[in-house]
Amino acid sequence: MNVLLVEDEKPAAQKMTRLLKQTAPDADLVAITETVEETVNWLQERGEPDLILMDIHLDDGLCFEIFDTVKVTAPVIFTTAYDEYAIRAFKVNSIDYLLKPVNQKDLEKALSKYRAIHEKHNHGQAEYQHLLQEFSPAYKSRFLLKIGNRYKSVSVNQIKYIFSREGNVFLQSIDGQAFALEFSLDHVQKLLDPSEFFRINRNCLIHINSVEEMIAYSSSRLQLRITDEKPQEMFVVSRDRVPEFKRWMDR
Structure with a gap:
């Protein structure tokens, strides 16, 4: 899976990178962005990753401004030192809300939740395509x-x-x-x-x-x-x- 990390604190970014490698060796950390503006530009230019790990307080504002600027459909695991944004976070694709300092066990649970959602989505898409083929008229070729x-x-x-x-x-x-x-x-x-x-x-x-x-x-x-x-x-x-x-x- 391709993962985008949105984190403005270098020590926190380094720790999350280390935890991600330990918890999900198959994960590919495609980029680390530090600001709202940088994240918006990255998403507009590169498209969405499979998963986003996102801090809430960034150098140039709250991360929610990203969702106001660009359409984000990828699931998000929020990582923050503040617990007052939980309700707001779950309104924008959040699958988990981890309080800092994040530990490996918490990240494992969050990634397991992501994999379960991802697997269910893929299964649903496969079933939909199967039904589409089954019930679509077969025209002569x-x-x-x-x-x-x-x-x-x-x-x-x-x-x-x-x-x-x-x-x-x-x-x-x-x-x-x-x-x-x-x-x-x-x-x-x-x-x-x-x-x-x-x-x-x-x-x-x-x-x-x-x-x-x-x-x-x-x-x-x-x-x-x-x-x-x-x-x-x-x-x-x-x-x-x-x-x-x-x-x-x-x-």
Whole structure:
């Protein structure tokens, strides 16, 4: 774990460094800052460590000014000779409040508390990611197409658009080939990631990378200029879908 020590008294900083090495050999003391200003600058430039050990009385004021200036989400173990700031400390990410002189036993307990919180947080994050993957829809990444007695695999990134014509559905690839699909356009739309494909009208789904330009069209509609395609009625965004289409393109 990366630890930032905020301490303006050199003997206290040296003692805390020694105690940290004895108590947590795996800890990496990334810096020692001595003032509110220096700590704020360090956090803004370097980002947050895993844990902060922080004295309350610093050379240029109380450490709480740090929290008023920069957002701090890292857990903090406060070390101080004063007990009157305990309530205030626990309002700003404090996991423990150690009175000086700090001894090894107290620091061990505080670090054990940090590890328990850290482990619980990581476990919760892992569970969240697992649930996210489990319940997120699995969109198609490619289509396996039958062409005569042959098969061809086409990645969704190779699709320019998908359209229906006279009751049949076709996939138009970026290399200019058209392939028949055995699905309805409604079904194909459910299979594809909506962040990449948009149903611009009743007959056409387009890939976002295929849109080169949008042109104002009659009655508040939009005509799209599709890569390597001549303008056609097929590439007109229906009036009722224009606002959503603009948001989709602008996200």
